[in-house]
Amino acid sequence: MARKPVIKAVNLSKHYQMGTMLVKALDKVNLEIYSGEFIIIFGQSGCGKSTLMSLFAGLDKPTSGEVFVRGENLAELNTLQLSKYRRTKIGMVFQQYNLVPNMTSLENVYLPLAFEGISRRRRIKRARNVLELIGIADIERHTSSELSGGQQQRVSIARAWVTSPWIVFADEPTGNLDSKSADEVLRLLKQLNQKSKRTVILISHNPEYLPYADRVVYLKDGKVIRISGKIKGATKRRKRSELESLQGVGKTAAQNLQKAGFENMLDIASAKEEDLAQVNGVSKKLAKLIRKEAQEIIVAREGFGEK
Ligand SMILES: Nc1ncnc2c1ncn2[C@@H]1O[C@H](COP(=O)(O)OP(=O)(O)OP(=O)(O)O)[C@@H](O)[C@H]1O
Ligand SMILES: [Mg+2]
Known part of the structure; x- marks a missing residue:
């Protein structure tokens, strides 16, 4: 039996009709990502990176082709299963931190657990643990308006991590940060990936980040043109x-x-x-x-x- 990927795209396409023009945002992408990998999806603006992420995250439906998560076809999940997948199996981090402004860091981080039938006490405990893991326990009582961009992004990473997802997607997470905070965020994602073995899929157009990846998927005009790096076999x-x-x-x-x-x-x-x-x-x-x-x-x- 061959090794099974955690997430897999098969002939995945997403087309948009813009007037008379057909935009092939993604064009027959085939890709297999394995548990524990740190993947960077790399390419210029408009090459289809965010489109790929929304299809992987089940936020959007492909024009054709399929996404399989641990062998399950996302297209075959019902609404309830799909929303559970989004809530508990994946975590998402964006360029905008999307924190709830009047809530504290701790509240923002335990929010995703609110729907999982976990007691408030345990939610708080888990949120505290993850804040500690990320090294920001000291700002648990701060609201987002009291935090720097880098701190807000760490809180949003903690929020993505708290449900113990299989895969964490980060779409240009450093887009709004100065280069020092950006490096810190990258290092944090890498450390978390190494420590917890969770799969991280980072989307970026920044070539400086490529050394962080186990494998880099190069996208151009909606197509995968190259995949560099090795699937971690040595481990x-x-x-x-x-x-x-x-x-x-x-x-x-x-x-x-x-x-x-x-x-x-x-x-x-x-x-x-x-x-x-x-x-x-x-x-x-x-x-x-x-x-x-x-x-x-x-x-x-x-x-x-x-x-
Ligand atoms: N809702 C939409 N309607 C029409 N075209 C779209 C839509 N979403 C994306 N596109 C087009 O699909 C292509 C890929 O877009 P996508 O946002 O995936 O690129 P990207 O690689 O994430 O770019 P960036 O680095 O600028 O974020 C682009 O040509 C874009 O204009
Ligand atoms: Mg994008």
């Missing part, structure tokens, strides 16, 4: 042994889990039990146990990974 061995540390998971089951797209603790923690149980060598009982154990490990590691 496979380490990731496998991470899964092998789970009670009852031997080498073969760890390999099978990895092949099925469950590559690290976060993947196991956020998977559905029935999906884990479909993997060769993983019984229903084991699926339940390892999911619980992985959640505990994630909570211990990040303080806010519980679902």
Whole structure:
């Protein structure tokens, strides 16, 4: 079984009819992104970067082609499932910070958890943990008008992170920042990616950021013209042994889990039990146990990974 991507575009196109002109904002894009990668979607203004992101995020529908998230076709989700996907499986960061002006940093960060049936006490705890992780615990009581642009963007990153999403999209997150704050935001995204193994997809036209990426997807006129960098294969061995540390998971089951797209603790923690149980060598009982154990490990590691 081949390794499964966390998100995948198949012949993805988005066309706009502008009077007599047909704008091919995206033109038959094929792309596979794997769990834990730091990807930069790079290209000049108008090449289709934000269009690709809105299709990945299910904010817009393609003219043709498909988006699969962990094997599920977004087009086949009903309204409820799609809104759950947007709320809990992805996080988004934009050039505009979009914070609620009269709320404190802490309130802005725990807001996305309000719809998830989590008690207020736990919401606050998780929001605090993520503020701490990001290094801005000291501004938890400040409202956004009291914060610098860089601080506001950190709060918005914390807000994107707090739901433990599979993928965090950042569309030109440094567009409004001076170069020092911009570098800090980039470094923060990279650190979070490395620490939590969450997939980060950064959209940028700035070539200076390219060294941060594991892989760079070059877009031009709606087409992928090149993908540079390597899919992280070198870390496979380490990731496998991470899964092998789970009670009852031997080498073969760890390999099978990895092949099925469950590559690290976060993947196991956020998977559905029935999906884990479909993997060769993983019984229903084991699926339940390892999911619980992985959640505990994630909570211990990040303080806010519980679902
Ligand atoms: N709603 C729309 N209606 C018509 N054309 C659109 C629409 N949205 C995007 N386009 C066109 O699709 C193309 C791709 O736009 P997109 O916003 O994805 O580019 P981008 O790479 O994000 O650019 P930028 O770097 O300036 O943000 C552009 O030619 C744009 O004008
Ligand atoms: Mg854009």
